[in-house]
Amino acid sequence: MKAQLPVDIASLDAAVNDPTHWMWQQWDVDGSGFIERQELLAPGGLVSYVTTQASDHQDGEIPDMRDKHRWYTYWDKDGSGSLEKEEVVRALLKTLKLTSDQARVMMMRNTVDAIWPVFDADGSGSIEKNEFLLPGDGLADTIIATLQYS
Structure with a gap:
């Protein structure tokens, strides 16, 4: 869900680990600690919430990857x-x-997991702007080069 929808990742992670969070109160109606299918699909359920949030989230046009600064800022959602x-x-x-093809979604996630340490030079767990923009060796130039040869 995090990779495919415009969600606040930090809030979602906090909610998952806090059984008193309003999200659990709203969607785990039976208090089981799980959001079952009927709770997920119920009117006002999680699917309804995510659909509403996604349609309200207006990103505008995705910047061209070659405009590295703008692309970075656009995708730094939080x-x-x-x-x-x-x-x-x-x-x-x-x-x-590629968001409609679940096999490609999983492949992309696995690829990013595999290459992450190469571009997260300081080991912080995230790619800072300087790591992203590093000429020749940064994530931006690597993505651009890969796209040119695919």
């Missing part, structure tokens, strides 16, 4: 100044228009 793995996965899926 404004943290760094890209988390799920932000990179979502950015690549949306930029390359």
